[in-house]
Amino acid sequence: MDGRAAGPDRHRLAGRHRPAGPLGGPHVTLPHRTGALSGVVVLDLSRVLAGPYCAEILADFGATVIKIENPRDPDVTRGFPPYLRHGDEELSGYFAQYNRGKLGITLDLATEAGKQALIDLAKRADIVIENFRPGTMDKLGVGYDVLHEANPRLVYTAISGYGQTGRNRTKPAFDSTAQAAGGLWSMNGSPDGVPVRVGTVIGDLAATLFAVTGTLTALRHAERTGAGQLVDVAQVDSVVALTENAVVNYTVDGVVATHTGNQHPWVRPYELFPCADGYVFFGGYTDKFWRLSCELFGTPEHAADPEIDSMRKRFEKDVYERRVRPIVLGWFAERTKDELEALAGDTVPLTAVKDVGEVVDDPATAEREMVIAVDHEEFGPVRMFGQPVKLSETPADTTLRASRLGEHTQLVLTALAGYDADTVAALREAGAI
Structure with missing residues (x-):
């Protein structure tokens, strides 16, 4: 989030705020979703992959997910290849794949009005997901403590490189950081060569899946007790948990795992x-x-x-x-x-x-609906991977496209935060949205 000057006077904006129901005020409501997570409201403040994918999985199963981006510094993956083009406009296939099914709004959390708007949204939400470096949201004044005070039942999922605690918590991290620090990089590669990075962003993806597990576990507790909590997921921790028997081999026998190429450490032929x-x-x-x-x-x-x-x-x-x-x-x-x-x-x-071409074109892939086409209006359909979790009674809905930047700002602030049109206009004039 960038460091713009504070927006309009908070008291002037607060005076126009009115209470709203769980999914909207008396005149404007959010689009109805069906599925196992129907009625669950998620504020997705995350960027790039681990957080957005976590939120997308929840959206696939019916949660109302609101992607919140800075109006002047949006999710960087909007500029990632590959691109679909329509005239002078372009759409990132990468962004489309990890943000389907979400409503899109903009908030500048460096403004007082933007902070207050997030707090007002959090009062009506069930889950917040962010993947900033630990301490970033606190510095902005909208960290876990602030949002938890506004909504004690809120589940606050924070995904980071090294976690919210520990000596490394403030270090910058990417997927390859996690592969290196979590031991996986040292285990991958041919026996006579150098260690080789796993060929996908396994640190991000592992954190995604553990974050989904932690978020739904905490949501179950909040629904039962009314008490939300902080869900702390680290990429490095997630990679450590993927190293199979390497940890016990070391703790029990003192054997340090190394790169064994395409062979299993002891299972043969395999x-x-x-x-x-x-x-x-x-x-x-x-x-x-x-x-x-x-x-x-x-x-x-x-x-x-x-x-x-x-x-x-x-x-x-x-x-x-x-x-x-x-x-x-x-x-x-x-x-x-x-x-x-x-x-x-x-x-x-x-x-x-x-x-990958053979996988996409394999009839078995189509039978499992693991390559789907999501319509992006003038850009046409974007073929992307589907949802691997198949529920017999409440299947995933993967048909909804990713939103344009700020596409649903007016709708969400009106329906969920209870703001009237003048309040939204004042936020826009102040640069808070």
Whole structure:
């Protein structure tokens, strides 16, 4: 949020405020949403990915999510590629993917009027989500303590790099910060090479998912008791929680995890294998899957070979490299990905390694509604990933587009904060919206 001068006199604005119901005043209401979270109001102050995606997931399931941006410093991802264009206008596909289903308003929290407007909105909200560096919202005068006092049942979710407590809390952080500080970067890469960053923003995405879990857990408590709370989610903590057995391997046996390439640390065979036209993953490591694989590929004798006839024997690295891996390489060398999946994919864990284009065009992806088209009016449809959580009775609604900057400011301030038209006009004149 930028540091503009304070807006119009707070008392003048406050004099025009009138109480509103949970989702609106007597004359103007917010759009009705259906779904499991229908009636839940979320104020999304976050930017870029972890926070916006958390809020979007709630929106998919029916929450009324209000994305709040600074009018002069909006979410930076509005400028991220790829772009759809209509005349001189452009729409970020990245922004569209992580902000669907939200109402959009602008507030400058550096102004007194903007601060008060946020407080008035928070009085009627259930959840606030932000992902600023710890202390930023406090400096602006609208941190957890202030908003909790205004609305004791408010769930306040704060996503940050290192968390709200601890010696590193004020350090700047990005996704790669979390991968580095959380140990994951050191575990990824080929054995004879340097550590390699995971090929997606796993620190952001892990924080997103833990934030959704924490937010809904705290919301359940607030609904039962009337008491809100602070939900503190750190990217680094989230990455640590994704390192599988690495922590206990170190605490129990003193073994430090390192980069093992495409192989599992001890489960074998369970890795990437080349084939005639690319690569496949094969994980036939159990005795059952090994026997079935040997039969499918015409070498049943390998299942009874006394040197490799049990999972524990095949797990031995020397035995695996000398005996098992050459067998598997021989099975796959002359067959294509499609041939291998057709032969064995329904019986044992064998899957073609697909690029994103192949995933998007795969009929199985369409069957699961994991690539959807969201209409963005004059820009046309934007194809993006869908909602992986499938609820049988209250399914997600992923049809609503991302909002334009400040598109719903008048509506939200009128319906949720109870402001009249003159108050909104004064806010606009003062640069607070």
